[in-house]
Amino acid sequence: xxxxxxxxFASDPAIVQKLMKVLGGDLDLSWMRSRDDAINxxxxxxxxxxxxDDINQGVYSxxxxxxxxxxxxxxxxxxxxLPPGLPSLGYKLNRKSEVWSNNAAxxxxxxxxxxxxxxxxxxxxxxREHGYDAREAAAWRQLATELIxxxxxxxxxxxxxxxxxxxxxxEIKYLMCVQMLxxxxxxxxxxxxxxxxxxxxxxxxxELGELLKMVADSGTYPCASASMNVLLxxxxxxxxxxxxxxxxxxxxxxLGTRLAQDAGRFVAYGVDHLRCMLRARPSEAHSLNGxxxxxxxxxxxxxxxxxxxxxxxxxxxxxxxxxxxxxRSVREYFxxxxxxxxGDRRARSPLTKFLSFLA
Amino acid sequence: MSYYGxxxxxxxxxxxxxxxxxxxxxxxxxxxxxxxxTVKANAENPRRGFTYLDCNVGSYGEDxxxxxxxxPRGSAPRGASYDVAKQADLSPELNRKSDVWAYKVSSFYEExxxxxxxxxxxxxxxxxxxxxxxxxxxxxFAQLCTFFTEVxxxxxxxxxxxxxxxxxxxxxxxxxxxxxxxxxARHAEVFRKRALAGGVGxxxxxxxxxxxxxxxxxxxxxxxxxxxxxxxAEGNVLxxxxxxxxISPTPTDKRMFQLVMQxxxxxxxxxxxxLKWLLDHTPEKKEQIHAALDxxxxxxxxxxxxxLFEAMxxxxxxxxxxxxxxxxxxxxxxxxxxxxxxxxxxxNRAGFQERISRSKFNDMLAAMGAxxxxxxxxxx
Amino acid sequence: xxxxxxxxDFFEGLRERTTEDAARFEKLGTCDTSFGVRxxxxxxxxxxxxxxxARVEARRDAKGLDFVLTAEPALWKxxxxxxxxxxxxxxxxxxxxxxxLGDRMTVEYDDAEGHDKFYRFMATIQEFxxxxxxxxxxxxx
Numbered sequence: 102x103x104x105x106x107x108x109x110f111a112s113d114p115a116i117v118q119k120l121m122k123v124l125g126g127d128l129d130l131s132w133m134r135s136r137d138d139a140i141n142x143x144x145x146x147x148x149x150x151x152x153x154d155d156i157n158q159g160v161y162s163x164x165x166x167x168x169x170x171x172x173x174x175x176x177x178x179x180x181x182x183l184p185p186g187l188p189s190l191g192y193k194l195n196r197k198s199e200v201w202s203n204n205a206a207x208x209x210x211x212x213x214x215x216x217x218x219x220x221x222x223x224x225x226x227x228x229r230e231h232g233y234d235a236r237e238a239a240a241w242r243q244l245a246t247e248l249i250x251x252x253x254x255x256x257x258x259x260x261x262x263x264x265x266x267x268x269x270x271x272e273i274k275y276l277m278c279v280q281m282l283x284x285x286x287x288x289x290x291x292x293x294x295x296x297x298x299x300x301x302x303x304x305x306x307x308e309l310g311e312l313l314k315m316v317a318d319s320g321t322y323p324c325a326s327a328s329m330n331v332l333l334x335x336x337x338x339x340x341x342x343x344x345x346x347x348x349x350x351x352x353x354x355x356l357g358t359r360l361a362q363d364a365g366r367f368v369a370y371g372v373d374h375l376r377c378m379l380r381a382r383p384s385e386a387h388s389l390n391g392x393x394x395x396x397x398x399x400x401x402x403x404x405x406x407x408x409x410x411x412x413x414x415x416x417x418x419x420x421x422x423x424x425x426x427x428x429r430s431v432r433e434y435f436x437x438x439x440x441x442x443x444g445d446r447r448a449r450s451p452l453t454k455f456l457s458f459l460a
Numbered sequence: 461m462s463y464y465g466x467x468x469x470x471x472x473x474x475x476x477x478x479x480x481x482x483x484x485x486x487x488x489x490x491x492x493x494x495x496x497x498t499v500k501a502n503a504e505n506p507r508r509g510f511t512y513l514d515c516n517v518g519s520y521g522e523d524x525x526x527x528x529x530x531x532p533r534g535s536a537p538r539g540a541s542y543d544v545a546k547q548a549d550l551s552p553e554l555n556r557k558s559d560v561w562a563y564k565v566s567s568f569y570e571e572x573x574x575x576x577x578x579x580x581x582x583x584x585x586x587x588x589x590x591x592x593x594x595x596x597x598x599x600x601f602a603q604l605c606t607f608f609t610e611v612x613x614x615x616x617x618x619x620x621x622x623x624x625x626x627x628x629x630x631x632x633x634x635x636x637x638x639x640x641x642x643x644x645a646r647h648a649e650v651f652r653k654r655a656l657a658g659g660v661g662x663x664x665x666x667x668x669x670x671x672x673x674x675x676x677x678x679x680x681x682x683x684x685x686x687x688x689x690x691x692x693a694e695g696n697v698l699x700x701x702x703x704x705x706x707i708s709p710t711p712t713d714k715r716m717f718q719l720v721m722q723x724x725x726x727x728x729x730x731x732x733x734x735l736k737w738l739l740d741h742t743p744e745k746k747e748q749i750h751a752a753l754d755x756x757x758x759x760x761x762x763x764x765x766x767x768l769f770e771a772m773x774x775x776x777x778x779x780x781x782x783x784x785x786x787x788x789x790x791x792x793x794x795x796x797x798x799x800x801x802x803x804x805x806x807x808n809r810a811g812f813q814e815r816i817s818r819s820k821f822n823d824m825l826a827a828m829g830a831x832x833x834x835x836x837x838x839x840x
Numbered sequence: 841x842x843x844x845x846x847x848x849d850f851f852e853g854l855r856e857r858t859t860e861d862a863a864r865f866e867k868l869g870t871c872d873t874s875f876g877v878r879x880x881x882x883x884x885x886x887x888x889x890x891x892x893x894a895r896v897e898a899r900r901d902a903k904g905l906d907f908v909l910t911a912e913p914a915l916w917k918x919x920x921x922x923x924x925x926x927x928x929x930x931x932x933x934x935x936x937x938x939x940x941l942g943d944r945m946t947v948e949y950d951d952a953e954g955h956d957k958f959y960r961f962m963a964t965i966q967e968f969x970x971x972x973x974x975x976x977x978x979x980x981x
Contacts, residue, residue: 111820132767150581177665186667221509257624264617305536575869725959
């Protein structure tokens, strides 16, 4: 795999000669040229600072990026001069509609602006008087254990694709880095939640492990995005909201809120990504819907697993709040799919049948 | 590539019966019998908050993590109860602690989470339009920013390439390199913004540098890639950030370099501590790292004739007149010596002193008549 | 009453500022380092823990410090004049600019990792000195 230099530069006298030439004051300076396409990059709103949208103008705008990138496979940034001799870094995602979303730049800015550090933002000491009985406390730890797994694997998914993505799409790459950190923070925050005080982790939910492997092993980036950002994170987002509702102390309330908030960015990117792709290539809806049919089956396995559903019932004080939560999650997910251009998934989705089992 | 699980739940009668059971309130509660350890974990220092160091307790702690955590290959977090025979195998490729681990990695992660900053709002961008600078310096600065925009993304792509291959038992490392990925994306972002806000824009990409980046990305193992990137390349860039703060034409630029420098130093420290861990626990891998650094140093040497080098001279000398160039060369020559000197210090700190005598930089230093003191005690 | 520089009182004043302006230091993030400030022949130790400066002291030697910023009194004073005049170090007098070439201020260290902490916490350490803008400093000695 290693990339070996075309020659051993260390024993190349030309290198030292060039170095000594410059150190002798003989500079070339051919790179010193003014560009006639300068832009006026200034913060459009002082409070917001200098955003990516503020600098995405003229030749630097992603609007100038072609659907299929053929001109650059190096790490040269979009808009730079490309001299001869730039190597290929071997990117495998070179088609704009495979990755693009119009809201990625804004979501990247939002992710940075809303960064938080669990170590000192969560009022951990409130867990000393958490307000739960022993079974409820164990149920919270069980759900926390699952959220750690979700954080671990959903950090891997953007990592798996980010380095294969052409630098032309740097806004998406940046956002995927935010996703990696958001996912790491989810794992961190809920691990700390499970361990704080007299704590411990629960059992692995095997059905969740299966679902996460389905998401991680998605064969294409659009399929990975559909199954992680739109499907899985729709449920993570509403799970965060549900946990906030069920919380009996400030720490859990904050953790639930932040989970929903961070998950919301995954969902927002995923929906717009699919929308942009399906506008450019409507025929892709067929393969995406087929993929979602199968991953939704995996989601049904998790939602109905005893290791997940039972603790959820315990922290919710009964089955009815969980059914309401599931119905809401599924309904909102279907709405997102429709908004993204996938059409009405209700009739074909295994989630519809699953909901009928709950009635 | 696809995986769709072992069960078709829509055709699974057990699921329907189970749901009916749970709906009626009949919970089996098997998940209550975790068999996992109960520990006391609290924030040792309330000001610092509840950190991963505080979670280093019992079977959950990093100290309890063996060199080879046999068994787990799925998504179960370290310390949870799991059944290896039943869990979904995520096929991790880095399964030895020494493949990825670094001394102090939990501290580095907590530091990263605490010291995140925002290139959009933490740089006083509006001041830039009032800070006068000669156009030739702005062009040189734009070239410098183009270089940084270009190279910083490698330190996002490389961690990404390896993060998902790491066993989930090593979550501290996975989290740290996720923090590195966003740090470096922020660096690419801030330099792009600076180049465009300065009125010149992006200039030349650098083929020489790109070959180094390709070599980093294509490293055979994570540790080899880390030695190249964290220790050598990021070490060089760290020294360049310091140089760039020094020659920055405006206070706004100085602020930018002060902030990026902090992140870069954290990454270099991780690389140094990973190399030290690797050599302490698997000394048999020394020759492998030597071979990787032989090639890495050769790539680094090839960068000395780039537009970057000249831009730095123009910036350091504050112009293109002969007297400016003369002054610039003196400063940049010092920078290059310092890059090698600090690299040698870090090799020393990582317990890899023997690398110094083998380094390919020695010939270059000798050619520059400046080998003396390069590995001495640090004073700069 | 004005605080003379150099003096332990001056560093005590800066230490107090790190808690009085806690929000600014918290925004910059945690900072864990012990470093030295050598002003001519005088050496002061500065210990940061979590966000703020926990302790300052006069020292005889640099043992146990991550790094030591060393310069003649005149240079430190010129930096502080800039801080007092502009509310923070001017471009010619940031700690990095002063120390980068090692010709005006030096960064002494025994341990490469200790040295790297100067980089890792640069913005906090700069802000520590910039807080002198809130002190009535006597630079006449």
